[in-house]
Amino acid sequence: MNTITPTPGQLLDMMRTTNPLVQCITNYVAMNIAANVLLAAGASPAMVRAEEEAGEFAGYAGAVTINIGTLSTHWIAGMKKAANAANAGGKPWVLDPVAHYATAFRRQVTSELMALKPTIIRGNASEIMALGGGQSRGHGVDSGDPTSAAENSALALAQQQGCVVAVTGEEDFVTDGRRSARIQGGSSIMPKVTALGCSLTCLVGAFAAIRPAEPFEATIAALALFAVAGEEAAAVASGPGSFSAPFLDKLADLRGAVIDAKARITTA
Numbered sequence: 001m002n003t004i005t006p007t008p009g010q011l012l013d014m015m016r017t018t019n020p021l022v023q024c025i026t027n028y029v030a031m032n033i034a035a036n037v038l039l040a041a042g043a044s045p046a047m048v049r050a051e052e053e054a055g056e057f058a059g060y061a062g063a064v065t066i067n068i069g070t071l072s073t074h075w076i077a078g079m080k081k082a083a084n085a086a087n088a089g090g091k092p093w094v095l096d097p098v099a100h101y102a103t104a105f106r107r108q109v110t111s112e113l114m115a116l117k118p119t120i121i122r123g124n125a126s127e128i129m130a131l132g133g134g135q136s137r138g139h140g141v142d143s144g145d146p147t148s149a150a151e152n153s154a155l156a157l158a159q160q161q162g163c164v165v166a167v168t169g170e171e172d173f174v175t176d177g178r179r180s181a182r183i184q185g186g187s188s189i190m191p192k193v194t195a196l197g198c199s200l201t202c203l204v205g206a207f208a209a210i211r212p213a214e215p216f217e218a219t220i221a222a223l224a225l226f227a228v229a230g231e232e233a234a235a236v237a238s239g240p241g242s243f244s245a246p247f248l249d250k251l252a253d254l255r256g257a258v259i260d261a262k263a264r265i266t267t268a
């Protein structure tokens with residue numbers, strides 16, 4: 001049963017009236033689909049990452065999201081400036097540690113970003129298990145583990161870091177180390193469409209911008225919206241190629257009351 005307040009639907013309706021500005025430092029693969037996801041949901045995305053401007057921009061964005069998917073050295077200073085500016089301004093920032101376990105470079109940069117205390121971490125099960133110090137079966141950017149295998153890592157990470165951790169997959173799990181929730185829905189087509197996880201991370205940032213003091217509720221709202229929109233888009237899609245258009249349409253069309261009626265959230 002959903003006992004989360006504000007509810008995902010209330011937060012979605014607020015999104016449409018407040019149109020939060022979200023600074024998304026995301027990878028080359030994700031930039032276009034992530035921007036479209038935020039526009040459809042009612043937020044205003046800006047893919048601003050250069051070292052010369054990332055900190056300044058974070059000063060007036062409502063939230064920052066940082067994704068290491070197509071990392072290279074010249075991205076790192078901008079990421080750190082944006083995270084530091086978000087922290088200085090009391091704004092939430094979200095980390096997506098894409099395939100951080102894959103190379104020494106990614107591990108090093110992820111540990112430097114973790115030291116800047118993300119408000120929320122969103123990853124697939126393999127990423128969250130490895131971030132908690134465990135073994136995982138991730139291959140490249142894709143998960144090889146079920147969400148259930150990452151729940152203990154997520155809880156420990158949330159407690160150690162004092163942040164919200166979201167694990168996504170067939171089922172999603174969110175915890176702030178004290179409270180936890182599971183979200184059902186979505187579609188098996190979703191992991192076959194690239195960068196939907198990265199786009200979801202940006203959407204988490206959009207909801208967090210609306211309620212900076214309630215990152216647990218904001219994260220659940222983003223995951224619930226993806227779960228309902230994904231399920232409904234899959235019902236009219238015949239595969240990955242025909243999924244994206246109805247998915248964006250659903251993100252744009254779904255009203256708050258419908259999300260609250262259809263979202264399958266259980267608190268633990």
Ligand SMILES: Nc1ncnc2c1ncn2[C@@H]1O[C@H](COP(=O)(O)OP(=O)(O)O)[C@@H](O)[C@H]1O
Nearest residue numbers: 124168169170185186187188190191196197226
């Ligand atoms: N097998 C599945 N069934 C339903 N939804 C899924 C499935 N796999 C992933 N999703 C959904 O796809 C979105 C992206 O999650 P995920 O694939 O875990 O991220 P990533 O792309 O970072 O690996 C989330 O909304 C998640 O709930």
Ligand SMILES: Cc1ncsc1CCOP(=O)(O)O
Nearest residue numbers: 027029069141195196197198
């Ligand atoms: C394919 C790929 N390669 C580097 S980043 C990226 C996109 C990953 O997107 P997601 O984590 O949402 O699957």
Ligand SMILES: [Mg+2]
Nearest residue numbers: 098124197198
């Ligand atoms: Mg990912």
